[in-house]
């Protein structure tokens with residue numbers, strides 16, 4: 001009798017359990033969207049995101065940026081995460097995102113993130129579908145650079161060769177057009193620890 005009661009209760013619960021599983025996916029995607037936003041991924045991996053105060057449509061999110069960050073580590077480019085997510089399984093993404101990277105990728109933050117958040121992020125990015133082109137390849141220190149780049153090392157005001165851009169939105173929206181027009185980022189902070 002007891003067994004029968006348990007069986008009956010389980011059967012009654014089945015539709016409820018089924019409904020919960022089906023609705024878990026959108027909630028997870030919503031979570032991933034939130035983590036991507038709060039994680040600042042768009043600040044670097046989406047062209048024009050900061051310049052438009054985050055107003056870009058999701059269709060343009062995380063498609064990579066062909067403007068590099070130049071420092072003692074060479075020149076790095078924020079990868080196209082939309083294409084990356086398409087070719088990785090969730091487990092591969094979860095492992096890869098925790099690997100040590102060159103600046104300014106905050107790879108250490110990915111290790112501090114919960115497993116559930118890293119996976120939700122993958123599901124959200126994958127749900128956006130593939131878009132855009134691959135970011136340029138990493139350039140080693142001293143090798144010729146063929147793209148625009150942002151000089152990402154502290155500059156002393158006396159030696160800065162290019163003045164920081166005007167803070168007006170219209171000027172800020174323009175990305176540097178050639179390697180010669182690289183923006184000098186003046187960082188009034190202590191130098192970062194280098195990761196090679």
Ligand code: HEC
Nearest residue numbers: 039040041044076077078079097101102103104105106138
């Ligand atoms: C401050 C800029 C910046 C931010 C913020 C940032 N990234 Fe990156 N990311 C980069 C750069 C630059 C690289 C390339 C690093 C290299 O070449 O070693 C990179 C590389 C990566 C890679 C490696 C790509 C590959 O081919 O394996 C992944 C994955 C990644 N970022 C995901 C993220 C996610 C997810 C977030 C948000 C939670 C994020 N990044 C935030 C700049 C950034």
